[in-house]
Amino acid sequence: MQRLPYLKESPSQTAGPYVHIGCTPNFCGINGVYDEDPGARMVDERTQGARITLSGVVYDGMDAPMKDVMVEIWQADAAGIYPGNDPRGNADPHFTGWGRKAGDYATGEWVFETIKPGRVPFKDGRMMAPHITLWIVARGINTGLHTRIYFPDEDAVNAEDPVLMRLEHKSRIPTLIAEKTGPGAYRFDVRLHGERETIFFDI
């Protein structure tokens, strides 16, 4: 018998409390190495689509805000195409699709200025509801946490989203849906423990 020599993935390690040095150096006062922190800007004046502000806080198991968190988002453009390497074609050249923010040192809050994404097809061609992938790292998180942010003003398409539909515990679905806090403003708080523990995905 022959066992095929696939290589094993490098194991994850915590990003630690000093992740800012490598990922958002300007944010933590290391200026002059990079012009701008990677992922700081996702849109410009010419980006297509409805502008939104997406903010949130990640809460630990004692409901304390995680002030040293770093989060990244990845999303499609307004037409539902991912920038960069989407096999279906080219996305809006004025949209990066990827953003990175450190939590505020005092409050833990992170804020993205982006656009509302379009719908993207599931593997079988059914359309998924508009959503944004959120990835969370921090001291104490051994492997980055993946979740999805859905929109509260999309009830009809959320109800037929192929990923949400196959979740067994329907009572947890609200943990994946942002809250609308104003025109074009959404809030997505993440909880690591408790009754309202956010759903994380093993993708």
Added chain:
Amino acid sequence: MSDGSFFQRDRGRHPPAYSAGYKSSILRSPTRAPISMDNTLSEMTGPVFGHHQLGPLDSDLILNFAKPGEMPVGQRIIVHGRVLDGNGRGVPDALLEVWQANAGGRYRHARETYLAALDPNFGGCGRVMTGEDGSYAIRTIKPGAYPWPNGPNDWRPAHIHFSVFGSGFAQRLITQMYFEGDPMIALCPIVRTIPTQEAIDSLTALYDPQATVPMDARAYRFDIVLRGRRSTLFENRMEGN
């Protein structure tokens, strides 16, 4: 390209979310199992970076923060290797971001509490993109070990933090590189979150005399493996693909 889903992540190779020896993980680990989901386009695609977005000194931590004509204190080293996927193929255009303490084990960070001295010529951040064959190299100062508040007397082994982007967001990885021969590795509660010795060894860079620059810098070799993509041998292709 992004036309295959990724091999499922082998959770047994990664640290569990909760590891009692690493106290910060206790309140920062989800209590419920993550929900398995097949990759969709949202996970198979990922941000694409360009070599032109990087500055010429980004991969040289010896010079990228130093005052003109000055240099940081410490042992000069080269860290190089390849980023590979699970199929053993080099991953081109992968973005690696690194951060580390200075030679004395001190980070340039507002929350740092270790009393070792800051080095006015060392920032501790750098980045590099892989070439066509997945290879990369950075030049830096060997970081020092440092104490941290966990147990009463825990010290981190010398290490460099790595953040890695492959071609799909499902490959996103943050890890740490250790140095061959360091007795602190086996004692570290963060290292010990990793379930197997073989997986720990895969994060330990080997001294590489061949790549050493005489009278200048020693070299360490560190390969990183990202999840591979499934081949699409019998997949029905949609019309137009």
